Every structure is written in C-alpha cells, then in structure tokens.
Amino acid sequence: MVSSAKWYTTMANVRFDTKQEEEIEYHTDYKNLNASLRTHAPDPSLGYGNNTTGSNLYAVLKKFLNNGKVSLCGALVFIAVKRYPDESDVSDIITQLRANHVFVYIVVDSIPSGGSNSATLYEMSFKTNGYCLFASYWNLVEGFQFMTFVLGKYQFVAQNFWVSGSGRIELPAFNTPTPVDWVEQLAITVQNHTLDNSFVSMNYTVESTDGSYIHQFPSNQSYPLFGTAESNFLYLNGSLSYKWTIDYHYNTDEPQIIECRMYSYYYHDFLPLPDFK
Structure with missing residues (x-):
C-alpha cells in the first residue's frame, strides 16, 4: 500500500x-x-x-x-x-x-x-463507486491488501446488480484503456453485509469476444473469496473486447447486491455514479 x-x-x-x-x-x-x-x-x-x-x-x-x-x-x-x-x-x-x-x-x-x-x-x-467487504481474521487482512492494490489505477468498469435466488449476469462487452497486453485488476463483492448462509456460490468468466483469452473463478488462476469480496489480476489487451459473465446462487429471495469493478494503470475518466437521492 x-x-x-x-x-x-x-x-x-x-x-x-x-x-x-x-x-x-x-x-x-x-x-x-x-x-x-x-x-x-x-x-x-x-x-x-x-x-x-x-x-x-x-x-x-x-x-x-x-x-x-x-x-x-x-x-x-x-x-x-x-x-x-x-x-x-x-x-x-x-x-x-x-x-x-x-x-x-x-x-x-x-x-x-x-x-x-x-x-x-x-x-x-x-x-x-468504491467497494466494501465484510470479513474477519485472516480474510480481513488479505481482503484489505487486495483492496489497496487499486492505488495508482483508474477505474473503467463500475456496475452493480440487484439479484436473488439463482441466475446469470452478463455485463455489456467492454474494452480496457490499455493499448497493449497489460495487467488489470478486477474486484467483485457478493453481499452488502457480513457473509451469511444465504450465500451459496458465485463464479465468473472474463473472456475475450474472439475466444483467445479466458479467466475463470474459481480456478487455479484465481485468488479465493475473502469474506464478501474477491479480487484478481487479468492480462487484457486494448485491441480486444471482453465479456464478463457471473453465475450466482443464493438460497433466499431477499435482494442481494453484486458489485463489479475493474481498474487499469492507463487513464480513464470518472464513471457515472449510482443514483442517489
């Protein structure tokens, strides 16, 4: 940090x-x-x-x-x-x-x-357009460390989804500001409170639209979920478009929030903020 x-x-x-x-x-x-x-x-x-x-x-x-x-x-x-x-x-x-x-x-x-x-x-x-994670003990320490890795980077994806039960989220295709192959950071959160038994699972795939690159969670190329948040590093290229697909499973119909964030070392202007009254 x-x-x-x-x-x-x-x-x-x-x-x-x-x-x-x-x-x-x-x-x-x-x-x-x-x-x-x-x-x-x-x-x-x-x-x-x-x-x-x-x-x-x-x-x-x-x-x-x-x-x-x-x-x-x-x-x-x-x-x-x-x-x-x-x-x-x-x-x-x-x-x-x-x-x-x-x-x-x-x-x-x-x-x-x-x-x-x-x-x-x-x-x-x-x-x-920040994010919040709930955790304890070692998960809290690890989660905070990954969170601070956004220092020196620009946010280029910030979307939020209200979900319940089981389903799939497909973010619109996006491009990274990076002109060449470079390491970008991803962060995702799965609940807006301390992790509880209503959360069952979450997995996602970030894939180039031409199929030449794929990153999956969970897998041996990913870090685990620390409390309610997961963060990883992706090798993306500005000449390609990417899609981010998330599958979620909660054992409740109570609304849950999934936050999706991505960061680059290359400049990107401020993104729109969520509605606030």
Whole structure:
C-alpha cells in the first residue's frame, strides 16, 4: 500500500475511535506516510474501552472533507473498521464525497467491537463507486491488501446488480484503456453485509469476444473469496473486447447486491455514479 502511494502528491492517515481524538496527518512523501503509519498502529489501550460506543468515523471524515489544505478531487479513501458507527443517515457526507469524486474503500470486521450500524458503511462505498467487504481474521487482512492494490489505477468498469435466488449476469462487452497486453485488476463483492448462509456460490468468466483469452473463478488462476469480496489480476489487451459473465446462487429471495469493478494503470475518466437521492 505505502509503496503505491508514491503515485500521489498528497497522502494522509489518521486513527479514529480513540478516547483522545487524533489529528489527520498529511504527507507529500510516501516514506513519511510509512513512518507515520508505523508510529500510529492500532492500539486497543487508546480506544473507548467498551462495546457500546459507536465509531466516530464520520466525524473524522467530515474533518477530512473540510480540511481546506489539500485538493479532494479523485481522492481514494481506505478505511479499516472494527467498531461500527451508530448513524443511520450520512447522506450529507455521501453528497460531499460524490461532489469531489472521492472513492471510498472499506473493510469491515464481521466481529465488531461496538456500535450498531454497518449498513451506512456499505452505502458510502457503494454510492462513491468504491467497494466494501465484510470479513474477519485472516480474510480481513488479505481482503484489505487486495483492496489497496487499486492505488495508482483508474477505474473503467463500475456496475452493480440487484439479484436473488439463482441466475446469470452478463455485463455489456467492454474494452480496457490499455493499448497493449497489460495487467488489470478486477474486484467483485457478493453481499452488502457480513457473509451469511444465504450465500451459496458465485463464479465468473472474463473472456475475450474472439475466444483467445479466458479467466475463470474459481480456478487455479484465481485468488479465493475473502469474506464478501474477491479480487484478481487479468492480462487484457486494448485491441480486444471482453465479456464478463457471473453465475450466482443464493438460497433466499431477499435482494442481494453484486458489485463489479475493474481498474487499469492507463487513464480513464470518472464513471457515472449510482443514483442517489
């Protein structure tokens, strides 16, 4: 994560959910960011010391959005959450994030240390074309690592699908911004809450329309599902068109959300955001 931050002119970090609120630290050098992260590692002794207080994440985010020091346009925000917030309406924050094309990426521990509402965390990432994964233990660590690999890349696919039961999704044929063979990143999520027994399976295929390339999940060429998200690297070529087909199976008729994302090292303009009222 830190080494990829060198692609950015400004970086920032802060711990939240501490008894003594900490200030956001801004950096212009990724080495300074690394040093700050190392000296501000998570420390339970600084926390609230109970399992009832909600997270102060949104208060910290508001400070960032109103910092007056650095440009926000196109910023990527990565958040690791153990304590859930209590707020049920964060539309003001989401509106401000969207107005500045800020992408929010969140990993949420499925075993919270406090708080009551994880739904707004998912909503905030969803409405900004980021994504949110729920996991615990090692899956949380691995999922967060893959999530941060989007640093230094441009999003060129961002689509969302409401599904239930079993079925198939076929995304419209697309092209990568990459002019030659190059590594692109894919991410997909399968639920908008902690993974539960209603999820049975998901598999997908990314294939060139001329049949010369195929990537499948699950397979020995893919990484596994970490909690509710899976991410992989594909070798795509800008001269070809590709199709992404997803088969899903849930044992419920309750609506589920599948998020589909792709990223390239080559420039692509901001994509349309999901509807938000």
